[in-house]
Amino acid sequence: MPTRPFTLGRCRPLWGDESPSAARPLELPAHHLVTHGVVVGMTGSGKTGLVMVLVEEALRSGVPVLMVDVKGDLPNLLFTFPELSPAEFEPWIDPSAAARDGRATADVAGELAARWRAGLAASGLGPADVAALRARMAPRLLTPGTTAGEPIHVLSALETRSPLWDEDEEAAREALSASLSLLLRLVGRDPDPARSREHVLLAHLAERRLRGGQAAGLEELLADLAAPPIAAVGALEVDAFFAPKERQALARELNTLLASPTFATWRKGAPLDVAGWLERGAPGAPGADAGKTPAVIVSVAHLEDDERLLVLGLLFEQLLSWVRGLSGTSDLRALVVFDEVFGFLPPHPASPPTKRPLLALLKQARAFGVGVVLATQNPMDLDYKALSNAGAWFVGRLQTDADRERVVEGLSGSDGGAGGVDAAALSATLKALPPRTFFVRNVHMRPTSLLAETRFSLSWLRGPVTRREIGRLVRSISPAPAAPPGPKSPSAPPPHAPVGPGGTVVLDPRHAAAAAPHAASAAPHAASAAPQPARRSKAARADAGAGAAAPPQPPEGWRSLYAHAPAAAPEGFRYVPWVAASVVAHLRDTKLGVALNQRQILAAPLLSDGKPDLARVTRLDPALLSASPAPGARFAALPVPLTKRSGALAAARALREHVYRTTEAAVAVHKELGLTxxxxxxxxxxxxxxxxxxxxxxxxxxxxxxGRYAPRIARLRERIAAAKARYEQAEAEVAALPGAVGAAILGLVAGRGTARRAETQRDKASARLERARQEWTEADAALRDLHAAQAAELAALEQLPLRAGEGIETKRLVPRKNDVEVDFIAVAWAATLAGPA
Ligand SMILES: Nc1ncnc2c1ncn2[C@@H]1O[C@H](COP(=O)(O)OP(=O)(O)O)[C@@H](O)[C@H]1O
Ligand SMILES: [Mg+2]
Incomplete structure (x- = not known):
């Protein structure tokens, strides 16, 4: 029995003290969940995060978990990375998505790992906790109808005889019925047990076999269809109920199904055996031997809507019969979570196959220690009986009035009153909740209500996994030694060869250093590259004829840079002075929110007046420059004006002007989306x-x-239902009154007065009938209009992403004069083999 409470996050009182010091850990004793939980909130409010935290806490406490996954994100439980290292994240990052953002997957992985570490640290958790959870759980990823994960033999209830037929006939019958529904849906026939004749017939045939201790495999059912071993169905003879020809047609369809390879995936794999999945120590339970806690994910995300309903209907029937067979307890024995229950537990009168068993589970499972947590973004869609059964509520932000009203109303039901909470104030609170924050109502707690922020989940909440990834995930958890190793993170790309402008391979400065040890050791701190007077002057004296042997002093505040050169200067190798400047142009547009910094190194030959030759300005790749000269080279003299301060300033100004006049950038912007x-x-x-x-x-x-249309649609539906009811009543009344001929006869036998009364009664009823018909038609037309208007709005929105490109404009940005700065300026000694320019 789990004694450790579930630590879900931090909480504080509902109203009043908002200071952080008022916050304390939100601890939920496990057995509180025996009365089930409901999580509601709009998309992005953090429902899945909370569900995941509940799952993690259950597993940390040794409570087996069954997760029903319709959206594909519950397998995120398997993104529990014991080291929280980038390498663990990287294989699961979509490289194309990263590329769209112009980023390398490794960067994204690094950032995610850091974010997850930081988030967990803020919740007082770390890699050790992730590792402990991972080691504790025995995960299993079941995927009915496909072999992407572990397939389930969905028709096992039909094809293998369950002992339930001897113990709990009703449960066995429900499971059989659900199996048959699925089977009929797979051949495209009506699966509804209350309506479908084929369902009734097959159920009779199958039940006869199963109760008689046999299996009711498809092959056997086909034989029975051909020659029914029963005389009647209900009050009708078999042939009258379902003609031989029709039976033949059904048999043919089932036979085709039997022969189809896709159907085979529905009939192989693990039997639909909830006990085997969840009971620790059960022979089939995952990790049973190692004392691990089963974490079973049943994912139907890849199935069609109606297939999901049928498969989950079947699953819940099995779950229910498992629960009913358990002994009573008040401890939490297992936790069932169902995220995105939208459409599976709708309000009256809708009744998909999932609803009956789910409602029954909510009603009965508490006595057997099986807690159910349902999460949905759409409280309007939940059956109110299910709501009023829940002991724990987690309500995140809700956007629409209708949703809030519904929840506030449901909350009032959960403890027989509004629980001392003012409905309007509560509604206002719900409207403004930040993400990951929930209003919590727990009927077992005092006070019953508080506000809570969920803790960071140990699992990486990446979002839905694809079918392909399911395969990879299953392999990554498979204990079989033969399993291929988990996906390896791609090794880092080789470092790029340095490529200069125009695609020329630039001489790597490291090569230059290796090739010219003299140069490197002569000027180890290359950046300033001040010539070394003693050595240079000696050399200068020796080679005065062909130019100076040492570089002339640069103007004050200038650096000296040198074109890369061979290890030793060949004969006639001379340096001539250019000017190079690193110039930054700040381009901005405050309206667009654009701020670009364009930095470039520009160089131009120096004319004899000390000014740069602007007609020959080129951009330089910094890699082409070195901080020290080639040994043995000669230097031309600097133009005289540069030796003066004013000359040097003028040269710098000229380059700056040039940049100001020539720099421009084009940026694409999307104004409406606010993107640049x-x-x-x-x-x-x-x-x-x-x-x-x-x-x-x-x-x-x-x-x-x-959300905006939902309440209006609901109101119209109610109006239609009311009009229809009135219509049917009026219709019944009209039918019960004597018609015109009847009234004439009545006049003969009972006198004119009676006949006239009957006539006016009939007229009134007819008028009511007509009014109701009109009201019905009008409301119906209004509903169709509303649906059409909603569809049109949705369709228009559908177009938005497709047309995003049209909204892109190009903006030309030019710098203002003050926005051009010279970072540094240098005499750049260009190498030449000829004489001075
Ligand atoms: N407990 C949590 N720990 C870490 N991140 C969370 C948590 N809850 C929510 N988030 C973050 O917020 C995002 C939206 O939450 P999610 O649970 O998916 O919302 P919902 O299911 O209500 O649409 C998630 O993708 C995740 O990044
Ligand atoms: Mg979600």
Whole structure:
């Protein structure tokens, strides 16, 4: 029995003290979850994060978990990286997404690892806790209908006889019915047990076998269809209920299914055996031997909507029959979580196959220690009975009034009153909750309500995994030694060969240093490269004829730089002076929020007046420059004006002017999205970024649209239902009254007065009938209009990302005079073999 409470985050009182010191750990005793939990909140409020934290806490406490995954993000539990190192993250980063953002996966991985470490540290957790969780759990990733993960033999309830037929016939029958529904859906027939004749017939045939101690495999059912071993279905003879020809057609379809290879994936793999999955020590339970805690993820994210309903219906029927067979307890024996329950537990009158078993689970599972946590972004869609059964509520931010009203109403039901909380104030609180923050209501706690912020999850919440990744994940958890090793992080790309402008390979300065040890040792701190007077002057005296043997002193504040040269200067090797400057142009547009810094090293030959020859300005790759000269080289003299301070300033100013006049940049911007092309970001990458942003925005707006329409649609539905009810009542009344002929006869036998009364009654009823019909038609038309308007809005939003490129404009940026700065200026000694220029 777990004694350690679940530590879910930090909490503070609902109203009043907001200071951090009022916060304390939010600890939930495990057995509180026996009465189930509901998590609601808009997208992004942190529901999945909270569900994951609950799962982690259960596993840390040794409570087995069954996770129902319809969106694909619960397998994130397997992103528990014991070292929280970039290398563990990297294989799971989508390289194309990283590239769209103009980034290397390694960078993204590094950043994520750091973020996750920091987030966990803020929650008082670290790699050791992740490692402990990972070591503790025995994960299993089941994927019915596909072999991407571990397939499930979904029809096992049908094809292998369950002992339930001897113990709990009702449960066995429900499981059988769910199996048959799935089977019928797979052949494209009506799967509804209450409506479908084929369902009724097959159920009769299968049950006869199963109760008689046999299996009811498909092959056997086919034989039974051909020659039914029963005489009647209900009050009808078999042939009258389902004609032989029709039976033949059904048999043919089932036979085709049986022969289809895709169908085979529904019939292989683990049996749908919840006990085997969850009970520790059960022979089939994962990690049973090592005393680990089962963490079973059933993922149906890859299935069609109606397949999901049927498969999960089947799963919940099995779950229910497992629960019913357990002994009673008040401890939490297992936790079932269902994120995104939207559509699976809808309010009356909808009744998909998942609803009955889910409701039954919520009602009965508490006695057997199985807690169910449901999360949804759409409280309007939850059956209110399910809501009022939940003991723990976690309510995140809710956007629409209707959603908030619904939740506040549901909360009132959870403890028989608003729990001392003012409904309007609560609604206002819910509207403004930040992400990862939840209003918590726990009927077992005093006070029952508080505000909580969830702790950081130990698992990396990356978001939905693809079918492919499921395969990789399964291999990564597979204990089999034969399993291929987990995906390795790609090794770092080889360092780029230094490439200069125009694609020429630039002489690597390291090579130069190695090749010219003299130069390197002569000027180890190359940056300032002050000539060494003693040595140089001696050399200068020796070689006075062909130019100075040492570089002339640069003007004050200037550096000296040298073109790379061979190890030893060949005969006639001379340096001639150029000017080089590192110039930064700050380009900005405050309106666009753009600030670019363009730094370049420009060089130009020095004319005899000491000014740069602006017609010959070139951009220099800094790698082409070295801080020390080639030994043995000669130097031309500096132009005389440069020796004066004013001359040097004029040269610098001329280069600066040049940059001011010639620099311009084009940046792509998307005004509506507020995005600007980043420095060095290719246009395609920027366009991709715009598309992604537009898609995000469209998604949010679509949610907003759906949220906005939902209450009106609900109201219209109610109006339609009321009108229909009135119509049916009026119709019944009209039918019960004598018609015109009847009234005439009535007049003959009962007198004119009675007949007239009947006539007016009939007229009134007819008028009511007509009014109700009109109201019904109008409301129906209004609903269709509303749906159409919603669809049009949604479709328009759908277009947004596709058209993101159209919103991109190019902005030309030029610097202002003051925005051009000279970083440093230098005499750049250019190498020449000829005489001085
Ligand atoms: N407990 C948590 N720990 C770490 N990150 C979280 C947590 N909860 C939410 N987040 C972050 O917030 C994002 C949105 O939360 P999520 O749980 O997916 O919201 P919802 O399921 O309500 O749409 C997640 O992608 C994740 O980055
Ligand atoms: Mg979610």
């Amino acid at each position: 092309q980043g420095e060095g970001e290719p246009l395609e990458a920027f366009t991709g970024r715009c598309r992604a942003a537009a898609a995000r925005r469209a998604g949010a707006e679509q949610q907003e649209v759906t």
